[in-house]
Structure formats: structure tokens, C-alpha cells
Amino acid sequence: MLRVRDLNAWYGEARVLRDVSLDVETGTIVTLVGRNGAGKTTLLRCLMGLHRQQRGDITYDDHPIHRLAPHKRPKRGIGWVPDDRGIYTSLTVEENLTLPPRSNDDAWPLGRVYETFPVLRERRRYPGTRLSGGEQQMLAIARMLRTGARLLLCDEPTEGLAPILVRQIAEILHTVREHGVTVLLIEQNLQFATTVADRHYLLAEGRIAESLDNSEVEARQHELLEYLGI
Numbered sequence: 001m002l003r004v005r006d007l008n009a010w011y012g013e014a015r016v017l018r019d020v021s022l023d024v025e026t027g028t029i030v031t032l033v034g035r036n037g038a039g040k041t042t043l044l045r046c047l048m049g050l051h052r053q054q055r056g057d058i059t060y061d062d063h064p065i066h067r068l069a070p071h072k073r074p075k076r077g078i079g080w081v082p083d084d085r086g087i088y089t090s091l092t093v094e095e096n097l098t099l100p101p102r103s104n105d106d107a108w109p110l111g112r113v114y115e116t117f118p119v120l121r122e123r124r125r126y127p128g129t130r131l132s133g134g135e136q137q138m139l140a141i142a143r144m145l146r147t148g149a150r151l152l153l154c155d156e157p158t159e160g161l162a163p164i165l166v167r168q169i170a171e172i173l174h175t176v177r178e179h180g181v182t183v184l185l186i187e188q189n190l191q192f193a194t195t196v197a198d199r200h201y202l203l204a205e206g207r208i209a210e211s212l213d214n215s216e217v218e219a220r221q222h223e224l225l226e227y228l229g230i
């Protein structure tokens with residue numbers, strides 16, 4: 001379980017996260033929704049240790065991690081899937097999958113990746129550039145599983161994707177959840193969020209304004225869409 005308590009973050013003098021507290025239960029998918037500039041990416045960067053100006057308590061599987069250097073967090077099973085997917089487009093799918101270092105004993109063997117995502121086996125000799133946006137996202141997630149990530153922090157995996165590919169992302173995330181992987185993702189598409197996730201945190205001006213389940217998001221969809229300016 002990921003537990004965040006009273007997390008604050010700054011850029012210089014500007015405070016962009018204010019006393020953020022949230023929980024992500026193991027094996028669940030949770031979204032962070034909020035307007036542009038609400039602090040969603042900064043929050044994920046704090047969890048990964050990539051943002052230095054932060055204060056607060058973060059525990060993962062009962063171990064405090066907030067003082068751990070960024071490069072030590074993957075050893076604890078935390079994986080970051082950035083919004084640009086971070087894959088090497090000039091390398092083949094298989095090279096992308098074999099390059100990342102194994103950070104811990106939960107690292108997926110290549111065979112397990114290919115059994116879970118057969119498309120990646122079919123495309124293993126393709127360069128990253130020949131993959132669709134959905135396949136690139138699949139590769140980015142699979143690459144994190146190869147390092148041993150049990151908690152994936154995904155920065156808006158559906159951004160810029162056509163609806164059919166958005167559905168593929170939902171399937172990918174459900175597949176990883178079936179394997180016991182926990183996901184915290186930034187998502188602006190509320191309909192997608194309710195299809196894919198178990199809970200949602202609404203971030204507003206750096207604060208957690210609300211914690212919502214799927215039925216609450218569905219019941220208040222119009223109001224929330226208006227709030228998010230979508």
C-alpha cells in the first residue's frame with residue numbers, strides 16, 4: 001500500500017502541493033484528476049523522488065521512502081511511466097525490454113512479458129517508431145515490470161490517443177492489475193477513469209479536494225467536467 005501524508009511541494013517560493021494525503025491500496029487502480037496546473041505531475045514526481053523541494057511522509061509497503069534517493073525507489077518496486085513514455089524509439093521492442101536493469105526479485109522475465117502482452121512478442125523486432133501510441137504505452141509499462149515495479153506511476157497514459165487506443169490502455173491496465181500490480185495514474189478523461197479505476201482523487205490548486213468512487217464520479221460527471229474545463 002502507498003500512503004502519503006501531509007505532502008507539500010514548492011517551486012522556489014511557490015507552493016504547489018498543500019498537505020496532500022492519500023492512500024492507494026495494493027492491487028487497485030487509482031486516478032488523480034484535476035485541472036491543468038493543479039499539481040498532478042509534481043505529485044507523481046515527489047513520489048518518485050524526482051522533485052527535491054518537498055516535505056511530508058510517504059510510505060510504501062510500510063517502509064518510509066520519502067528520504068530515499070530517486071534511484072533507490074525502483075528497488076522498492078516503484079516504477080515511473082512518464083507522459084512521453086520514455087521508450088527508445090531507435091531500438092527494437094526487445095532491446096527496450098532487455099535494456100532496463102533488474103531492480104529487485106519481482107522483475108518479470110521476458111517470457112512472462114510476452115505471454116501477458118503477445119503483441120510485443122509479435123513486434124519484438126520492430127523499432128519503437130513503428131509501434132502505435134497504444135503499443136508504445138504497453139511497451140513503457142512492460143519495461144517497468146521488467147525492472148520489478150509493483151506500483152506504477154503513470155502520467156496521463158491516454159493523452160493524445162484515439163478512442164480505440166484509449167480502450168487498449170484500459171485493457172493493459174486491467175491486465176497488470178490482474179497480476180497484482182498497483183497503479184496510480186493521472187487522467188483527464190473521466191469516462192475512461194471510471195472504466196479503468198477503483199477510486200479517484202480530485203486535486204485542486206495543490207490540495208486533495210475530494211476522494212470519489214466510480215458511482216460518485218458518474219453521478220456528478222457534468223459538474224466535474226465543467227470544473228475540469230473539459
Ligand SMILES: Nc1ncnc2c1ncn2[C@@H]1O[C@H](COP(=O)(O)OP(=O)(O)OP(=O)(O)O)[C@@H](O)[C@H]1O
Pocket residue numbers: 011016034035036037038039040041042043
Ligand atoms: N519547473 C517549474 N518551475 C516552476 N513552476 C512549475 C514548474 N513545473 C510546474 N510548475 C507549476 O507548478 C504547478 C503544478 O504543475 P504540474 O505540472 O504539477 O500540474 P499538473 O496538474 O500536472 O498540470 P498539467 O496537466 O498541465 O501537467 C503549476 O502552477 C505549474 O505552473
